[in-house]
Amino acid sequence: MxxxxxxxxxxxxxxxxxxxxxxxxxxxxxxxxxxxxxxxxxxxxxxxxxxxxxxxxxxxxxxxxxxxxxxxxxxxxxxxxxxxxxxxxxxxxxxxxxxxxxxxxxxxxxxxxxxxxxxxxxxxxxxxxxxxxxxxxxxxxxxxxxxxxxxxxxxxxxxxNASVGAHAAPKGDGGTADGGGSGPSAGLIGGLAAVVLLGAAAVWQARRRRA
Incomplete structure (x- = not known):
């Protein structure tokens, strides 16, 4: 699950x-x-x-x-x-x-x-x-x-290495946004947190049905 x-x-x-x-x-x-x-x-x-x-x-x-x-x-x-x-x-x-x-x-x-x-x-x-x-x-x-x-x-x-959400600035002016970090992205961290919550809910529902 x-x-x-x-x-x-x-x-x-x-x-x-x-x-x-x-x-x-x-x-x-x-x-x-x-x-x-x-x-x-x-x-x-x-x-x-x-x-x-x-x-x-x-x-x-x-x-x-x-x-x-x-x-x-x-x-x-x-x-x-x-x-x-x-x-x-x-x-x-x-x-x-x-x-x-x-x-x-x-x-x-x-x-x-x-x-x-x-x-x-x-x-x-x-x-x-x-x-x-x-x-x-x-x-x-x-x-x-x-x-x-x-x-x-x-x-x-x-x-x-580009970070999540980083995108080149308009070509006419300014620089480009870039990220040099190699850590997990904010999107990935949020996804893993959601997995933990959904997994806990699934276990709770299974125990409730057995009871």
Whole structure:
């Protein structure tokens, strides 16, 4: 009886939120503004044109569909207003959003977001543009971007265990909620308590019928 109730209660318990990963996501935006688009190429292969914008956001996300966009509304004209065009080069606006304390590995306040205008050679990649304004960069052996301007100091695409009820914040702003604990969820604890009560009631009813 109790085992059957246990299966029913646990089956009805809230599902665990999917695990996420803490990493730098890469975004692109044209000179005419508009919204950020998740890049289909990595920064080491994407080649933005003169007047384009590239963005980098550090956050906890499940995947590219859940990734959090860089914050701020600055456009190319504002970021590169003091950087005149020159022959043989291109200007790329680089937006760097270090995320929130919720996203940070140690929950500390991250660096302030930055907007930089990179003037690079015409065939430069987004990674080249980033390196020209935000060193030091850190990559892993698989060419995954791990740190910008030395942030974070360690780790690269680390897995983060999501707690029950945790969900990514809206993509336009803010960070993502995540939980690092490995203890039992509130839903599971509540379910087990209900099992104990129902089991006790079943025993009491059985004794009453025998009496």
């Amino acid at each position: 109790v085992s059957a109730v246990l299966g029913t209660v646990l089956g009805a318990a809230p599902a665990q939120a999917a695990d996420g990963y803490r990493y730098w996501s890469f975004w692109q935006r044209g000179e005419d503004g508009g919204s950020w688009s998740y890049a289909t190429q990595g920064p080491s292969s994407a080649r933005p044109g003169d007047g384009d914008m590239v963005g980098f956001r550090f956050a906890v996300s499940e995947d590219s569909g859940d990734a959090t966009r860089p914050r701020g509304m600055a456009d190319f004209a504002a970021v590169c207003a003091d950087t005149p065009a020159t022959d043989g080069t291109k200007r790329v606006a680089v937006v760097i959003d270090f995320g929130t304390a919720t996203d940070a590995p140690d929950r500390r306040t991250p660096p302030t977001p930055r907007n930089e205008c990179a003037r690079v050679r015409e065939d430069a990649t987004a990674g080249d543009a980033l390196a020209s304004v935000a060193k030091p960069l850190r990559y892993n052996s698989a060419a995954l971007l791990c740190a910008i301007s030395g942030y974070p100091e360690a780790g690269c695409g680390d897995k983060v």
